[in-house]
Structure formats: structure tokens, C-alpha cells
Amino acid sequence: MKISLIGTGSFGTSLSLVLADNGHDVIIYGRNNEVVEEINTKHTNSSYLKEIELPSSIKATVDLNEALSHAELVVLAVPVKAIRSVTRDMHKLLETLGRKVQIVHVAKGLELGTHLRVSKVIAEETTTDTVKDISVMSGPSHAEEVAKRSPTTVSVASAQPEYAKIVQDVFMNSYFRVYDNDDMVGVEIGGALKNIIALSIGVIHGLGFGDNAKAAVITRGLQEIARLGTRMGADPLTFTGLAGMGDLIVTATSMHSRNYRCGIMLSEGKSVEQAQEEMGMVVEGVNTTRAAYELAAEYEVEMPITKVLYQFLFEEMSEEEATYALMLRERTGETDKLKEVMGKQNKEWTRE
Numbered sequence: 001m002k003i004s005l006i007g008t009g010s011f012g013t014s015l016s017l018v019l020a021d022n023g024h025d026v027i028i029y030g031r032n033n034e035v036v037e038e039i040n041t042k043h044t045n046s047s048y049l050k051e052i053e054l055p056s057s058i059k060a061t062v063d064l065n066e067a068l069s070h071a072e073l074v075v076l077a078v079p080v081k082a083i084r085s086v087t088r089d090m091h092k093l094l095e096t097l098g099r100k101v102q103i104v105h106v107a108k109g110l111e112l113g114t115h116l117r118v119s120k121v122i123a124e125e126t127t128t129d130t131v132k133d134i135s136v137m138s139g140p141s142h143a144e145e146v147a148k149r150s151p152t153t154v155s156v157a158s159a160q161p162e163y164a165k166i167v168q169d170v171f172m173n174s175y176f177r178v179y180d181n182d183d184m185v186g187v188e189i190g191g192a193l194k195n196i197i198a199l200s201i202g203v204i205h206g207l208g209f210g211d212n213a214k215a216a217v218i219t220r221g222l223q224e225i226a227r228l229g230t231r232m233g234a235d236p237l238t239f240t241g242l243a244g245m246g247d248l249i250v251t252a253t254s255m256h257s258r259n260y261r262c263g264i265m266l267s268e269g270k271s272v273e274q275a276q277e278e279m280g281m282v283v284e285g286v287n288t289t290r291a292a293y294e295l296a297a298e299y300e301v302e303m304p305i306t307k308v309l310y311q312f313l314f315e316e317m318s319e320e321e322a323t324y325a326l327m328l329r330e331r332t333g334e335t336d337k338l339k340e341v342m343g344k345q346n347k348e349w350t351r352e
């Protein structure tokens, strides 16, 4: 299949390798001339993936028009904050070209201000004249390990299940396994909100807290992800899967994770801006903490870890105050609030 990847960062590049391994005709669009030149001439992308040799069949371009002229399937691998402008540009070009494509996005976050899931942002900026379907692919998949062809599993969800199957077919191979899932809300919310918990775990790791504290934040974090997600229409079961627990484990326990590493830097007294600058790659958890904090208020869902991280990041709450705020909360049952949300939904979870 002719596939265009948008974004020559860590994940876009590693996915281009999977697709090239599967024999697809792959072009990758990036805005940075040097990176594009390096992919085309040296078959490496050393700014994002160290010591990885890319298949020489992968072509890169700085011309979005060229990338889209080629595509049947477009894989969107840019940070959440770039999704709206990139899809707006794509829509205009596709209209001019008279072309219609399938989109699968891999971005993990919520849009600031609107609090929208990424598929909703894409839908707002495109029409059925230019886009056949929008899918999301998400799960425990550090770019560094995918690029080393280390066994990886992810989920794909789509509003129209037949399109999820196309994504599954295109990506699946002996080291990259794709499960389809019919819960788009859950897959997107799991991927977005795990970054909040990974950032929190980075902070508590940096502060020297122990494994008990980490397990507590991971587990209670998953409960609050499931509460907000279920309230938004997700299937609670999705959060026990790859896009939920799976991605939470991989991000909250690994030095590959930019969110986890950003948390450690914050615990060392660096500012959010310093940490992001030093990372040189996207840390989605910062904006997503703000969006999820606001969304939780909108949906009237309790999210204590998100709230405390929000106050720590944006309102100068100290680590000590943050710890007390969590540990000394009013006593509560372990699963009561999730059950309450599930009861309130009082309807079948929705595909969209």
C-alpha cells in the first residue's frame, strides 16, 4: 500500500520502519530539512533514534503536497498541539488534489482549551470529501524499542471497524502485533491520560519514594483514568488492556518515557519549561494534565492525582503538600467511585 507518515520524530520514524519492513511504499513528511536530508541520504534519523539504520526504501520529503499525492493511508505522528494545523493543511491540499485518504493517528493527549480527543480535532478540520475514516493506534510502544524490532503490541480503534482492520493488516508482523478494539473513546483516553500518571511517577521516583508509592499511584491512577474515560462514554474494560494498563506500565516504569523523565527533572527543581527544552522531544503530559483537570471539573469526576499534579505544575504546590493532599484525603472505598460512574452512565458504552 502507498502510505504517508506525517512527522519525522521518534514515533513517526519508527513506524515508517515497520511499514517498510512490511513491504509498503512509504514516504515520510517532516518540516526539518536536515532530518529529511539525513533520512534520504544516510538512512538514519540520529536526532530522534540513535544507532538505528532505516530501510533505504523509506523516502522523506519537506513537501506535504508530495506526501499526500502519494497516500492511500496517512499515519499522523505529530504532537497533539500540531494536529489541528497539520490536518487543516492536509485537508486543503487533499481538496485541491481531489484525493480522499484514510487517517490513523498515534498522538497521545487532549487538545488544550477545547479538551478534545485527537480524532475529534481531526474530524473538525476535515470533511468526508477528503477523509474516509479516522482511526487511533495506541498502546505500550516506545519508539526506541519498535525501531529495534523488539516485540510490541498495540490497539487500533476506529469509528468504522473495517478501517481498523485495514490498519491492523498494514502494520502487523512478527514483532509488531495489532489488536483491534471497538472503543475509540477508551483507546484515546487511555493513551492520553497515562502521561499524567507517568509524569507523577517520575516526580515521586526523583524524590526517592519507594515501590509502594509507585504501585499506589499507578493503580489509583488507572482508577481515575477509567472514571473519566467511562464518564465520557468509554468501555471500562478498555482500561485493563493495551491502551490502558499496558501503556501505563510501559510509560510509568521506563527511562525511555519522556513523561517519566520530565517528572524526574521536575523533582530536581527544574521548571516545566527547562525540562521540556532539555528533552528536545514532546512531553504530552504537561498540557494533558491541564486539559484533563478542566475536563474532570466539566464531567464532575474526581481525579485526585491529576488535581495534585496540576497544582504542582501550575500552582506551586510543594512535594510535601502534594503528598499530604493525596494521603490525607477523606477515606473512600477502593472501587466505589468507578462503580458510581458506571451506574450513572446507565447506558451501553458508545463506539463514538
Ligand SMILES: NC(=O)C1=CN([C@@H]2O[C@H](COP(=O)(O)OP(=O)(O)OC[C@H]3O[C@@H](n4cnc5c(N)ncnc54)[C@H](O)[C@@H]3O)[C@@H](O)[C@H]2O)C=CC1
Residues within 6 Å of the ligand: 006, 007, 008, 009, 010, 011, 012, 030, 031, 032, 048, 077, 078, 079, 080, 082, 085, 086, 106, 107, 108, 109, 141, 142, 143, 144, 280, 281, 282, 284
Ligand atoms: N515516542 C514514542 O515512543 C511514542 C510517541 N507517541 C505519540 O506520538 C506523538 C508524536 O510523538 P514523537 O514522535 O515521539 O515526538 P517527537 O518529539 O519525537 O517528534 C515530533 C515530531 O513532530 C514534528 N512536528 C511538530 N509540529 C509539527 C508540524 N506542525 N508539522 C510537521 N511536523 C511537526 C517535529 O518536528 C518532530 O519531528 C505524541 O503525541 C506521542 O505521545 C505514541 C507512541 C509512542
Ligand SMILES: O=C(CO)COP(=O)(O)O
Residues within 6 Å of the ligand: 108, 139, 140, 141, 142, 143, 195, 198, 247, 250, 251, 256, 257, 258, 259, 260, 282, 283, 284
Ligand atoms: O507513549 C509512549 C509509549 O507507549 C511514549 O511515552 P512518552 O511520550 O512518555 O515517551
